[in-house]
Amino acid sequence: MDNNNITILKIGGSVITDKSADDGTARLSEIERIAAEISGFEGKLIIVHGAGSFGHPQVKRFGLTGKFDHEGSIITHMSVRKLNTMVVETLNSAGINALPVHPMACAISSNSRIKSMFREQIEEMLANGFVPVLHGDMVMDTDLGTSVLSGDQIVPYLAIQMKASRIGIGSAEEGVLDDKGGVIPLINNENFDEIKAYLSGSANTDVTGGMLGKVLELLELSEQSNSTSYIFNAGNTGNISDFLSGKNIGTAIGAGTI
Numbered sequence: 001m002d003n004n005n006i007t008i009l010k011i012g013g014s015v016i017t018d019k020s021a022d023d024g025t026a027r028l029s030e031i032e033r034i035a036a037e038i039s040g041f042e043g044k045l046i047i048v049h050g051a052g053s054f055g056h057p058q059v060k061r062f063g064l065t066g067k068f069d070h071e072g073s074i075i076t077h078m079s080v081r082k083l084n085t086m087v088v089e090t091l092n093s094a095g096i097n098a099l100p101v102h103p104m105a106c107a108i109s110s111n112s113r114i115k116s117m118f119r120e121q122i123e124e125m126l127a128n129g130f131v132p133v134l135h136g137d138m139v140m141d142t143d144l145g146t147s148v149l150s151g152d153q154i155v156p157y158l159a160i161q162m163k164a165s166r167i168g169i170g171s172a173e174e175g176v177l178d179d180k181g182g183v184i185p186l187i188n189n190e191n192f193d194e195i196k197a198y199l200s201g202s203a204n205t206d207v208t209g210g211m212l213g214k215v216l217e218l219l220e221l222s223e224q225s226n227s228t229s230y231i232f233n234a235g236n237t238g239n240i241s242d243f244l245s246g247k248n249i250g251t252a253i254g255a256g257t258i
């Protein structure tokens, strides 16, 4: 993979929202802490945040993974947008030149997989010192009308298209855990079959596959681009700044080492 010096960081909805809530409940103090950790970073950065309780319960309520629904699509989009506004405002308050990029307005899927995304604005934002902030969203879908687009799918898509050099997914666990709660240091094609047994969805409502969904997306990324990404706990103070300063933490997916 070309070294383009672009970092992509996903901040899990499990960290910035209360995911056990059945409607959007933000954790503002966590968003503020994370913004402070990001504020020292000087490289090119794309942020993607998850939907947490601003998206998953709404998708479930309207049954949007199984059927098309105007009202549900609108309510879910407007809800994740609200969370995105909070994140972008908090990042700006911490001195980061963050701008919102809503997937609903620039991405299109077919059968729930991204078909294309207009990325020129993201490229120009990065070239001009802005930090684009995308999020899990409802998007138009050529097969399904609308579909759920997970932040976990946006990360590898952009990593490939933008030739990112560093990829991190911050969630609410220390990494990918084994049956004894220990962090699995490295997942690749060789040990995935063994590790699969430990992987499941989410303890809370998650319509995009929880930890299993994340690992599958990142394994595919490593196959397609030979890159390594890291799943770590963004709920622990210092982990995001450690990741941004080049430390490899949590579980590596792909060829890298801890």
Ligand SMILES: Nc1ncnc2c1ncn2[C@@H]1O[C@H](COP(=O)(O)OP(=O)(O)OP(=O)(O)O)[C@@H](O)[C@H]1O
Residues within 6 Å of the ligand: 011, 012, 013, 014, 015, 019, 049, 050, 051, 052, 053, 151, 170, 171, 172, 173, 175, 176, 177, 178, 198, 199, 200, 201, 202, 203, 204, 206, 208, 209, 210, 211, 212
């Ligand atoms: N082997 C595993 N190791 C770690 N977490 C696991 C494992 N298997 C399942 N999980 C669950 O996956 C959850 C993380 O996925 P989840 O989708 O809830 O978070 P997120 O992706 O950060 O949130 P969002 O989708 O809102 O961005 C963990 O909190 C845990 O409940």
Ligand SMILES: [Mg+2]
Residues within 6 Å of the ligand: 050, 152, 206, 208, 209, 210, 211
């Ligand atoms: Mg998730």
